[in-house]
Amino acid sequence: MDYDFKSIESKWQAWWAANKTFKTVLDNSKPKYYVLDMFPYPSGAGLHVGHPLGYIASDIFSRYKRLTGYNVLHPMGYDAFGLPAEQYAIQTGQHPEKTTTDNINRYRSQLDRIGFSYDWDREVRTCDPGFYKWTQWAFLKMFDSWYDRSMQKARPIACLTEHFAKEGTAGVDAACSQDLDFTAKQWNAMDEKEKSDVLMNYRIAYQGETSVNWCEGLGTVLANDEVKDGLSVRGGFPVEQKKMTQWQLRVSAYAGRLLDSLDKLAWTDSLKEMQRNWIGKSEGCEVVFDTVCGEKHLPITIFTTRVDTIFGVTFMVLAPESDLVGELTTPEQAEAVADYVKQVKKKTERERIAETKTVSGVFSGSYGINPLTGERIPIWISEYVLAGYGTGAIMAVPAHDSRDYVFAKTFNLPIVPIIEGCDVSEQSFDAKEGKMCNSGFLNGMDVKEAIERAKDYVEEKGLGRRKTNFRLRDAIFSRQRYWGEPFPIYYKDGIPTPLPESALPLELPEIESFKPAANGEPPLSRAKDWTYDGYPLEKSTMPGFAGSSAYYLRYMDPHNDNALVDKDVDAYWRDVDLYIGGTEHATGHLIYSRFWNKFLYDLGYVCEDEPFKKLVNQGMIQGRSNFVYRIVGTNTFVSLGLKDKYETTEIHVDVNIVYNDRLDLEAFKAWRPEYADAEFILEDGEYICGWAIEKMSKSMFNVVNPDLVCDTYGADTLRLYEMFLGPLEQSKPWDTKGIDGVNRFLKKFWRMFYDRDNWLVTDEEPTAAELKSLHRLIAKERADIEAFSFNTTISAFMIALNELSALKCSKRAVLEPLVILLSPFAPHIAEELWHALGHEDSVTFASFPEYVEAYTAEDSCTYAVSFNGKTRFTVDLPKSADKDEVEARVRSMEQTAKYVNGLNIIKVIVVPGKIVNIVVK
């Protein structure tokens, strides 16, 4: 009987589905293990071989964990709201729900062919009202919460209103958009609208005016991570800065905690570093500078991390968007300033990025007073200072900051060095090292010491205070789109009012066209009766990251209609033990999800404050494109090795008609009508194609569909091969070159059991050599899987199989454990053989075999053998050997005899466990 993967794979896939083999239930008698994949956005293109890479790895790990006694939660679902479906809807008029469902079905059938052990009863779709009910619910909770900085947690807004009614803002330390100051009396005198406006300043989900990335092409605002180089990531439309009122999430309130708890996560250092950079903590100082604008005095606050350089301040700079610009511009400069501000506003984000090297700015006409020296310094306005960071105003120290330096050089402002011996004639001295000079009481101090001393001084004299700033901004949470979660908010007399929980889910209404409505209004303004209780409902929808922020919690309890997740269920599954996905979500989903989880944790809805304990980033699978070379002006194609003899054009050719870089000529002729009468110049009778590593995409004709691999080699081979390709984390090109190797391995494995029509397995006792192979493999597999080194696990399997097949070992006592060992990697063939061995239950429920120390122990250590101090060779000797035994062994070795041939051994020195030195003459 041959290894017939087709019938085996479809048979067991059907059997698993019928028996619900992978159904997971809460089981307090077993330890839990939660393995999660980043759920896919079901795009119209379907899966290519790169997508399943992480899914295969997580599936192997899930199956392995089940074999080692864990109750494993391993679910899958779809991130189904989003722009592409909507763009497609706008172009074709098809309802996004329909295309999304179609795409999901396609994904599902592709996933099913690979033999994943998902519990499909737990599937979630973010566009399903039963799911987005809980996205909306979480939003309502955020709307109804504020962040108490003194307690470092989110609390119900009711606590805050109570406090306001009694004491006003006194004693409130809240994360807010703007520092407010009012008394209880003032608060109590406010009307509904005023109170609503005040509370917006504190809510965790709030509405506020902000400078947003407006994308005209898409008709919506975008988050920073949806914009790259001034273009939208989806669609590549230009993006400009615009002030708009938008729903936002006060993610910035959590910046400190998001940063601190990174330390306890088992994520890669590079990913943690990315998040650290994104959060961007900088510890410094706010300092108040008095300013003189004509007759007017106006104190302005700046932020700096280098207070120590305050004696080197020679000017100040305001961001063009800063409110202070208006206040500090003198009449003489008014026109110049207005021109400049107008000019800056006109520029798109893209142009601003492109022009970072050119320096621009204008003098405001006002002066600041250095609080330490009393010196009068000019105040400038320049776009190199950002309105959104710090206070939008800086003190400039050109001698020790490269940006200030360039500015000073351009506008001829003085440069005063305050660190001994530094040369600032060509460039600034930015390093935090050296001794201070020209700096009053700081003179002679080391820079690091001076920073601390200066901060103390500023605080003692009441000139400012220590301050930690973060780069992390609040997340803009509304999108002017249709295909997303509606906000559970209506406007009662203009006051944003939350829907009652009982009204959730607020379902997306049907509309006729998905285009933005007139004057930039969101598509939902086309909906009839988009009202609640007679009042208009919010018309924007939530962004893509809303639905993906807490989906891992919903998998725990997907059918619960009364809670996002039941308390007891959450207490069992707790958090994701292993999360597998790409690095592209480092500063998007993975930040928002952590924020969302911490918020739910603060309110007591979940029991862990971090959602993803361990995170593994699978690399990207790149495409390997193939080229043919057409001789210019002909329909003749020349093979790679001969192409330099002709003038040729390089043309992408479908990789599916190329095998090991050899072109299938007939398939090529059939590929496109214009090639039907193509002619070829071959080398050695073959057409060799050129190749290049590129992104896997339709336009490069390098997309490899996993279905095709399943057809030709089977899912087990696909799974093994994707893992065998190299380390999981590494990006690598898809190249089918080596796939025959793992396929051969499976065939060979099969032949241990079947020889044509004969069942070979016997009940004989295995020999010591056979047991050695088996037990070494078990030990290796356990260690390697735990370390996510799947490629070496497969190598070890191949070695063991070669050894055992050389021994013609078809003994049940050896093969049965081998089947279990193979089952995480190649579940179909393992299931087939497991049943052939007489088991009725799935191999899923078997136990991972134990290894016996005696067969696996490494009991030798390596000695370096040297002659007169020069090492000649090394030798492995038993660890147990004593000094004399080692000496005797080494003296008797053939190699020793070779090196001392014709010489006398004077003395042998043995350093236990390390060196044997033989002194010769």
Place this chain on the structure above:
RNA sequence: GCCCGAGUGGCGGAAUGGUAGACGCGAUGGACUCAAAAUCCAUUGUCCCUUAAAGAUGUGCGGGUUCGAGUCCCGCCUCGGGCACCA
């Protein structure tokens, strides 16, 4: 510019500081076959050499530590990724 990560045969890639190149692909030779496919066996870093033995050399470059370095340290080069006026 700043912060990570990586450089090993024809290729993908292995190597707790201890025989570099495991395992796989490819290639070459052979067995089986009318033939092919499949399968099996052998060889396969480079150089010197007709071949072999034997040797030399060899993990991006230059130094260092060590009896011993792909691995650790210092200084470069190249490639990949992230951030990018964040004061």
